[in-house]
Amino acid sequence: MSDSLANVDEDPYAHIARWYDLEHDQFDDDLRFYQDMAESAGPAILEIGCGTGRVALALARAGKRVTGVDRSLAMLARARARLAAEPPTVRSRVTLVQADIITMADAVPGPFALVLIPLNTLAHCTSLSERLSLLEAIRARLVPGGRLVIDLDLQGPRRLVEAPGQLWVQGIWPVDHDPGARDGEQVVLLSHFVSGAAAPAGDVVVITHFYDAQDRDGLVRRMISSMRLALLTRGEIEITLDRAGYAVEAVYGTYELDPYEAGSARAIVVAHTHGAA
Numbered sequence: 001m002s003d004s005l006a007n008v009d010e011d012p013y014a015h016i017a018r019w020y021d022l023e024h025d026q027f028d029d030d031l032r033f034y035q036d037m038a039e040s041a042g043p044a045i046l047e048i049g050c051g052t053g054r055v056a057l058a059l060a061r062a063g064k065r066v067t068g069v070d071r072s073l074a075m076l077a078r079a080r081a082r083l084a085a086e087p088p089t090v091r092s093r094v095t096l097v098q099a100d101i102i103t104m105a106d107a108v109p110g111p112f113a114l115v116l117i118p119l120n121t122l123a124h125c126t127s128l129s130e131r132l133s134l135l136e137a138i139r140a141r142l143v144p145g146g147r148l149v150i151d152l153d154l155q156g157p158r159r160l161v162e163a164p165g166q167l168w169v170q171g172i173w174p175v176d177h178d179p180g181a182r183d184g185e186q187v188v189l190l191s192h193f194v195s196g197a198a199a200p201a202g203d204v205v206v207i208t209h210f211y212d213a214q215d216r217d218g219l220v221r222r223m224i225s226s227m228r229l230a231l232l233t234r235g236e237i238e239i240t241l242d243r244a245g246y247a248v249e250a251v252y253g254t255y256e257l258d259p260y261e262a263g264s265a266r267a268i269v270v271a272h273t274h275g276a277a
Contacts, residue, residue: 012227013051016211017074019190020052021082022173030151031058033255033268034116037149038064042113046141048101048134049121053079053094057086060093067095069108101125102134110141120153123229126204128240131230135244139273148246152237152267157205157229160196167193167210175213189214203231234260234267246271 013020034055038045043065050056050068052075059066070076076096083091099107102125115138125131138148160168170192178187191212196205211223238248248271253264260267 011072011074012209012225013072014074014225015223016209016225017052017072017078019192019211019213020075021054021078022175022190023171023192024052024054027054028058030118030255031055033257034059034118034149035062037116037147037270038062038114041147042143044110044112044114046108046110046112046115046138048115048117048138049119049124050079050096051075053082053096055116055118056094056096057082057090060086060090063093065093065095067097067108067112069097069099069101069104071098071100073098102130102137104137104141108141111143111146112141113143113146115142115146115148117148117150119151120156120229120232122150122152122237123157123232124227126199126202126228126230131240132244135241135246139245142273145272147249148241148271150237150269150271152232152234152269153265154233154267155265157196157207157231160194160207161198161205161231164197165195167195170194170209186216187213188216199228204228205231234269237267237269241269241271245274247274 035058038059045059045064045066047056047066047068050070053068056066056068068079076098079096083094097107122131125134142148172189172191175187175190193210194207196207199206206226206228208224208226212220213223214220234251241248248269250270251260252258252268253260253266255268
């Protein structure tokens, strides 16, 4: 059975947030990097696209105050559920805000010493004007000398464009606890596949996620969600940062701070506003 639960113009996480932690809680490669960045910053940190709170929670446990912004109510609901299991001292350090990350309006006044855009979140801004609007909104909320960190996935989305129609296996996981069980359904196995194709205009890929949830009786229910992501490059981001009033401090190719090299899978860009030390 197949359910098309989110099209490309809706919140792509609305119906797959149920499975996000099962897949992404196993990924902690970037957490030490963000914790180290936070150590040299002030206490107030802003995370753009905080999702279910994986990064924000790690920083709060380390004693930092974190404001997490996301437009997906479903993802923020998962974040609040995670925070509810934490001690009150940790919960009190995290503020979750539902807002459009591109403008943030007055929902996130700041100021902040450090702003993080993890795991290719910037690619959700699919036009140059959107990226400039976001970066300018962030700049207005940074303290003098504050830093912005952007983590870009340079290879994953591009791989999908180069192999249109192919299905790539993202992972297969046994499900010990089903956070969204309903009507007696109990999922015991989850499979995640992804495919992509170039959008009609611009350097954008339309990515389609397929989640196959198998219940204890062997019935498989397929959930489908699509989203647009920009195909970003290091050079394009550096130019955009300059236009938005930033100076680039460093560009790394790994979370271990290895220098970026041509062909690096990631570009981790650290910047501050022009004129900052």
